[in-house]
Amino acid sequence: MSDKKFEPNDSRASSERSELTLLSQDTDIATAPPTREQTDRIRTTAAKSQGRLIRERFFRHKGALAGIALLALIFLLAFTSIGFAGIPGWWNKDYDVLAARFNEGKPTLTLWPFSLGEHPFGQDVLGRDYFALTMRGTQTSLIIAFIVGIVAMLIGTTVGALAGYFRGWTEAFLMRITDVVITIPTVVIAAAVAGIVAKAGIIPFAVFLGIVTWTGLARLVRGEFLSLREKEFVESAKSVGASSFRIIFRHILPNTVGVIIVSTTLAISGAILLETALSYLGLGVTAPDTSLGKAINDNRSALTVRPWLFLWPGAFIIGIALAVNFIGDGLRDAFDPKQTRVKQ
Amino acid sequence: MGSHTSEIITDDQAPEHEGPILAVENLGVEFNVDDEWVMAAENVSFEIHPGEILAVVGESGSGKSMSSMALLGLLPRNGRSTGSAKMLGKELIGAPQSMLRRVRGNEIAMIFQEPMTALNPVLTVGEQIREAIEQHTELSPAQAKKRAIELLRMVEIPEAERRYDSFPHQFSGGQRQRAMIAIALANDPMLLIADEPTTALDVTVQAEVLDLLRKLNKRLNSGVLLITHDMGVVADLADHVVVMEKGRVVEAAPTAQLFAAPREDYTRQLLGAVPHLGSKVGGVLADVEVVDGRLSIHEEYAERLQTDREHRSAAGVVPALELIDVDIEYPGRFRQPAFKAVNGVSLTINPGEVMGLVGESGSGKSTIARAVTGLIRTAAGSVTIGGTDITRLSARQLLPLRKKFAIVFQDPAASLNPRLSIGDSIGEPLLLHEKLGRAALDERVASLLDDVQLPVAFRNRYPHELSGGQRQRVGIARALSLQPDLLVADEPTSALDVSVQAKVLELLQELQRERGFACLFVSHDLAVVELLASHIAVLNKGTLVEQGSTEQILKYPRDAYTRRLLAAAPVPDPKEQSLRREQRSALLAMGAGE
Numbered sequence: 001m002s003d004k005k006f007e008p009n010d011s012r013a014s015s016e017r018s019e020l021t022l023l024s025q026d027t028d029i030a031t032a033p034p035t036r037e038q039t040d041r042i043r044t045t046a047a048k049s050q051g052r053l054i055r056e057r058f059f060r061h062k063g064a065l066a067g068i069a070l071l072a073l074i075f076l077l078a079f080t081s082i083g084f085a086g087i088p089g090w091w092n093k094d095y096d097v098l099a100a101r102f103n104e105g106k107p108t109l110t111l112w113p114f115s116l117g118e119h120p121f122g123q124d125v126l127g128r129d130y131f132a133l134t135m136r137g138t139q140t141s142l143i144i145a146f147i148v149g150i151v152a153m154l155i156g157t158t159v160g161a162l163a164g165y166f167r168g169w170t171e172a173f174l175m176r177i178t179d180v181v182i183t184i185p186t187v188v189i190a191a192a193v194a195g196i197v198a199k200a201g202i203i204p205f206a207v208f209l210g211i212v213t214w215t216g217l218a219r220l221v222r223g224e225f226l227s228l229r230e231k232e233f234v235e236s237a238k239s240v241g242a243s244s245f246r247i248i249f250r251h252i253l254p255n256t257v258g259v260i261i262v263s264t265t266l267a268i269s270g271a272i273l274l275e276t277a278l279s280y281l282g283l284g285v286t287a288p289d290t291s292l293g294k295a296i297n298d299n300r301s302a303l304t305v306r307p308w309l310f311l312w313p314g315a316f317i318i319g320i321a322l323a324v325n326f327i328g329d330g331l332r333d334a335f336d337p338k339q340t341r342v343k344q
Numbered sequence: 345m346g347s348h349t350s351e352i353i354t355d356d357q358a359p360e361h362e363g364p365i366l367a368v369e370n371l372g373v374e375f376n377v378d379d380e381w382v383m384a385a386e387n388v389s390f391e392i393h394p395g396e397i398l399a400v401v402g403e404s405g406s407g408k409s410m411s412s413m414a415l416l417g418l419l420p421r422n423g424r425s426t427g428s429a430k431m432l433g434k435e436l437i438g439a440p441q442s443m444l445r446r447v448r449g450n451e452i453a454m455i456f457q458e459p460m461t462a463l464n465p466v467l468t469v470g471e472q473i474r475e476a477i478e479q480h481t482e483l484s485p486a487q488a489k490k491r492a493i494e495l496l497r498m499v500e501i502p503e504a505e506r507r508y509d510s511f512p513h514q515f516s517g518g519q520r521q522r523a524m525i526a527i528a529l530a531n532d533p534m535l536l537i538a539d540e541p542t543t544a545l546d547v548t549v550q551a552e553v554l555d556l557l558r559k560l561n562k563r564l565n566s567g568v569l570l571i572t573h574d575m576g577v578v579a580d581l582a583d584h585v586v587v588m589e590k591g592r593v594v595e596a597a598p599t600a601q602l603f604a605a606p607r608e609d610y611t612r613q614l615l616g617a618v619p620h621l622g623s624k625v626g627g628v629l630a631d632v633e634v635v636d637g638r639l640s641i642h643e644e645y646a647e648r649l650q651t652d653r654e655h656r657s658a659a660g661v662v663p664a665l666e667l668i669d670v671d672i673e674y675p676g677r678f679r680q681p682a683f684k685a686v687n688g689v690s691l692t693i694n695p696g697e698v699m700g701l702v703g704e705s706g707s708g709k710s711t712i713a714r715a716v717t718g719l720i721r722t723a724a725g726s727v728t729i730g731g732t733d734i735t736r737l738s739a740r741q742l743l744p745l746r747k748k749f750a751i752v753f754q755d756p757a758a759s760l761n762p763r764l765s766i767g768d769s770i771g772e773p774l775l776l777h778e779k780l781g782r783a784a785l786d787e788r789v790a791s792l793l794d795d796v797q798l799p800v801a802f803r804n805r806y807p808h809e810l811s812g813g814q815r816q817r818v819g820i821a822r823a824l825s826l827q828p829d830l831l832v833a834d835e836p837t838s839a840l841d842v843s844v845q846a847k848v849l850e851l852l853q854e855l856q857r858e859r860g861f862a863c864l865f866v867s868h869d870l871a872v873v874e875l876l877a878s879h880i881a882v883l884n885k886g887t888l889v890e891q892g893s894t895e896q897i898l899k900y901p902r903d904a905y906t907r908r909l910l911a912a913a914p915v916p917d918p919k920e921q922s923l924r925r926e927q928r929s930a931l932l933a934m935g936a937g938e
Contacts, residue, residue, distance in 0.1 A: 053804070232758040232759035233758065233760055233761040235714070235759070236819075236822070237761070240746060240750070240773040240776060241743045242772070242776060246776075254763040255761070255763050335763070337765075
């Protein structure tokens with residue numbers, strides 16, 4: 001925000017500014033003119049809650065807003081089109097109904113003039129409507145990705161925070177568990193529990209993936225805690241009698257939010273890929289159900305002849321991953337009060 | 345230039361140079377920030393002649409470091425320099441990097457502030473000196489080693505041959521800085537740039553390093569550009585002074601003249617803000633007399649000032665803080681034995697009294713401050729606050745007592761949670777202990793901000809938006825939020841500029857007078873302690889060597905360590921400082937004779 005934009009403001013603002021400089025004569029950094037955000041804060045002297053400040057900063061982040069919009073759009077499209085959990089959607093075809101192939105199964109979607117046609121995304125080799133199939137796959141992938149992300153974040157953060165803050169036996173115990181989990185190959189466990197998972201459905205499957213993928217985050221969070229617990233502000237909190245719970249959650253955790261969010265967004269993108277790999281081995285989502293990864297996998301040989309079978313699910317995977325990463329970016333900046341320059 | 349006898353000086357530079365070594369004219373430094381050029385320094389002009397020490401003084405942000413970096417072409421990528429700087433007639437500004445590389449380390453050498461980070465921890469000190477020699481000369485490794493040992497001897501490192509193979513961590517702080525000086529002198533530079541060379545050192549070590557610099561400068565007849573914020577160091581070492589403020593030269597004068605009759609307002613303010621040791625009690629070490637380099641101590645003077653310690657403890661008051669035979673240990677690991685940081689310390693602070701706890705780094709003063717506030721456990725002895733012994737209490741039992749004491753930390757940038765707004769930081773103790781509602785809490789925070797003279801609007805700001813002095817005010821407001829009976833201040837102003845320090849000290853004094861809390865003021869700076877404290881306790885290596893009233897400790901110290909400490913602290917007055925230098929060397933000579 002430049003100086004010029006600031007000047008048209010009335011004399012009230014400048015008088016307040018001079019009052020401010022008068023009071024803060026011992027400043028050594030007050031050379032920069034206050035940004036509009038700062039002057040706004042000077043006018044409003046009421047205390048703002050932490051949550052409100054974070055919300056304000058988040059909604060000023062254009063990339064994050066675009067991410068939110070894109071993700072919301074994908075959510076709405078996936079869940080309203082073919083319906084979910086027995087509730088019917090507005091799309092009239094099912095993803096598991098075989099039909100005669102129409103025009104070699106090519107997509108009927110045209111943008112100008114806009115028309116969906118009979119099969120907007122085309123049909124697969126068996127004649128199933130590929131729009132319905134992609135929507136079903138998106139639903140599955142979104143559910144898996146978010147559950148994995150959240151479960152891994154909760155376990156990883158808790159383990160890392162406790163180990164890093166309390167040190168000693170707690171740390172030794174928790175980090176050895178982490179080491180053990182790291183050494184067990186995910187695929188092997190997946191194979192071992194595949195039977196149970198196949199019967200129970202995708203939500204237990206996602207929770208299971210979360211339970212084996214939290215280790216990276218736990219190590220990162222522990223590292224952050226190890227350095228932050230030695231900071232003077234932690235001592236300062238101890239000296240006024242703050243409890244360990246308060247120090248961990250109110251003082252240290254907010255300072256690690258950047259690491260946690262970046263790591264979680266990566267975990268969410270990673271979960272989509274992990275699910276794909278496991279589905280490929282027949283250990284994850286099994287037919288007739290589908291996911292985006294499985295759809296790509298099933299049609300991996302069709303790239304040259306029927307590219308749409310490859311491109312539609314691919315586009316949705318990229319869309320989800322991008323949206324999640326943008327939102328993560330916005331959240332990280334929103335939690336960081338030093339991020340005063342607003343992304344335009 | 346008598347001492348330039350080694351083969352390193354080549355003949356193409358005339359060793360007997362007429363005129364200044366360095367002539368800087370209208371030097372300007374600018375930085376490109378968001379496509380705008382921001383001035384960091386402009387119109388800086390000065391000259392350094394052979395055998396002269398020029399000090400550039402200023403507070404942080406005055407551009408003193410940046411203008412010297414510009415001389416060496418070491419500005420950050422987004423910086424540029426203008427004007428002229430001639431080193432022995434050669435223009436440095438705008439010179440190609442290849443030529444500057446030859447100049448750096450060869451004709452101009454630098455000493456940095458932090459010797460631990462400037463030395464490579466995995467190479468021996470000797471190798472690092474040898475490397476500097478081999479970079480610029482064609483000496484054989486054996487010759488270079490010989491020269492390196494010579495240099496170590498020149499900077500007065502004992503047993504130079506053996507110490508050649510030592511690693512930096514095996515050197516003490518002062519020795520490391522000596523090693524840095526040896527590296528800087530490796531190629532007989534004509535100009536030595538010393539950027540805050542003693543800021544990271546203790547006063548007694550600082551005095552030694554300053555002595556060394558003065559001696560070497562006389563011997564090598566080179567020029568020294570001393571960059572510092574410390575007026576005491578300037579008074580001790582410099583011949584000429586350039587005072588900088590916000591990138592401009594405010595005043596340039598010979599040292600004696602500048603201190604005796606400063607022309608500019610800013611210089612006067614700066615000098616006025618520097619606490620002057622002995623200003624309150626009227627002189628220090630009053631019983632030490634030096635006649636022809638011989639020392640005599642008039643012990644009888646001290647008798648006149650019989651301490652008030654007896655009647656202090658005799659009165660029936662409950663002391664605000666009482667330490668009896670306190671030991672504090674840092675536990676050992678594996679086979680390492682535990683380290684005893686504090687050994688048998690006893691002291692008493694009565695309500696409303698300010699006790700200064702003075703010592704050098706590693707003396708255990710901060711450890712005591714932390715033990716008093718229940719942050720670390722004591723190994724033996726008792727810590728009694730307002731009549732309650734806190735050493736045996738559990739965290740739960742201690743909690744209600746925490747209202748009675750508070751601590752202000754050294755580094756205000758580190759002691760405030762960067763993710764909490766100022767208002768939340770100040771309000772936290774209130775929230776924890778008084779369980780106030782939102783509205784009541786806001787009101788208390790507003791009045792506390794007012795007490796430390798900050799605008800109420802600051803409550804929604806974050807620590808990084810505040811300057812150092814403002815942050816420390818927040819630290820004080822937080823500490824005073826519960827109206828404690830005892831305030832522990834752990835070097836509260838040592839991270840601040842002098843003018844800011846003066847204001848923060850003023851605020852502390854005012855609040856102390858108003859509220860009458862007792863205060864344990866921990867500091868390495870005797871002059872600051874003198875301003876605030878009515879009593880002083882001196883710590884050396886974990887042991888209390890002496891305590892008494894401020895006047896008694898400063899004027900008639902009984903312990904040899906206290907005397908050395910007092911003699912080593914530089915005062916911002918060149919005349920007085922040269923007298924004190926004599927005193928110090930006499931005291932050291934006596935110490936060596938004992």
